[in-house]
Amino acid sequence: MAGDQVVRNTQSTISTCPDPMMHFLLKNSQQKIAKYVYCTPGSPIWGYGVAKVVDSSHPEYKKGDLVWGLTRWEEYSLITNVPETSFIKIHHTDVPLSHYTGLLGMAGKTAYAAVFEVGRPKKGDKVFVSAASGAVGQLVGQFAKLAGCYVVGTAGSKQKVDLLKNKLGFDEAFNYKEENDLEAALKRYFPEGIDIYFEHVGGKLLDAVLVNMKEHGRIAACGMISQYDLAEPEPLKNLFQIMLKRLHIQGFTHRDYDHIVPNYYEFVLPYIRQGKIVYVEDIVEGLENGPAALVGLFTGRNFGKQVVALAPPQKQP
Template identity: 65%
Template sequence: MAQQVRNKQVILRDYVSGFPKESDMNIVDSTITLKLPQGSNELLLKKLYLSCDPYMRILMTKDTTAGLGAHTPGSLLNVEKLQPLIGYGVSKVLESGHQDYTKGDLVWGITKWEEYSLVPATGMCKIEHTDVPLSYYTGILAMPGLTAYAGFFEVGTPKKGENVFVSAASGAFGQLVGQFAKLTGCYVVGSAGSKEKVDLLKNKFGYDEAINYKEEQDLDAALKRYFQEGIDIYFENVGGKTLDAVLPNMRVHGRIHVCGMISQYNLSQPEGVTNLAHIIYKRIRMQGFITPDYYHFYTKFLEFILPLIREGKIVYVEDIAEGLENGPAALVGLFSGRNVGKQVVFVAHE
């Protein structure tokens, strides 16, 4: 007879408005039968790591048209009320009904915030290289890494000597973009929200200069200090006031790679950006992008990044919360900048 076990879950208590709170989520115990149904071609997964990413906030809203709704095929699914959260994670295959996977395989991909899940095999990506930390498959070797890579190299064409500015520069994406920019021979400045993060930018990730935006009265002046000739590439992670300060400091034919706008996701009325006419004056290109459009680059990306990790030429800082029950606090912490580096939730050992 099949084994019934506890399946701890993080469920959405109610749709979120404003800043998410731990109390928007509940930890509940359900049960699951650790056996694939007869004839199933799905995978039975045990969760090892879950990824906390800012975009998840957008999917916790009831009004889907405000987020990824209308005219947005191919985008991620909203979380339903009283259902487990959905996000990227690393799992182990306990049972496989699909020919491409066997018991014991490690995979990463979109999954539910619970200890065990039954999922379609499509959408999972097999982990082939295990000489690096497994948690990296929530970050540098998964969605955030691919996003930083595609968003920096494929969305624009960065050139040696160009001036690059990165916001949320010590986060899951920013720490990589800064290192990619240095590898390209760019001058790169990052902004972050604490002394600890600013130190990381300069001493760990190789940023040329770093701005603690919480200590700057005037971000425009700070940008002018570090970019006397203007910014060629702005890697946008935050939006709002930061974008407004950046626009007048862009150079002619500058590019803004729009990865995220974390400062805006919790506002019922986003901050208005007033300096958009500089898009004309400077002939700026703003290009938004999301990772699913670049999944086909993943193999190329791994060939690029794995040697760099192994040779110590790229580093990655993670902030790992222990246990699924600490997931809500870890997720909520993203929006106050509590995390230092990529926020991960450790769920279980293999």
């Protein structure tokens, strides 16, 4: 089995992380949407996790290596035909390994791409972050603050709003569930309009944002969680704003930005070591609790990046 490797999932406390997108993919997996079919009904789900190599015939990976990338919801995974780009070796172990399921993994790469590749902020830009306490949103807000922006986030509970304002350093935050008129709420926080919007929600919120964008505003769209679970997508009516305001909208996933990982680590590792980045993880123990944690993402039950610990350190072989 040249090129194959067997990995033990979660030599750290963490291994597989349920992600909102995964739910959408599961639901639609029979339809072969693009190339994102992460699971086959009856087989283990794929997920971004941290693992230790226990056996390998692949020249780039040897026994004992720590890696992060696409593994499966199972204790041991046999990984064949590793694409170089979707399995990344872990070199920095002075930071929690759990970070590689989020802050130093897919979520971090997504947030870095959203801010610096798509948003391209100038100092003083007005930035709005949806799903702001989530895996990506909390980093987007902090990275935009580091770039000198004014940052407002929205989330769905008082606890999350407090987190944004008191722990993550957002300038302002509000609970979208308490706003009857999202357009007016945004006008209140952005009287001069929004320069950059980080889109993880879609639907009504996106429609309200479009009206509040400034000319030449940028929208980095890496998720539309409100739409994944609807039988019919929510209709939007403010698309004309794209033309009127000359907006730039970029849909993307982290997979478009594998090449920026070295730059991202160079940027973020010093901040992590200095304690200047806060990253909230919501860890549940045991694979048996994974499905409930995944479903919880859609009712807002999680608090920060949702992680499932398969093999806590004390149980490591």
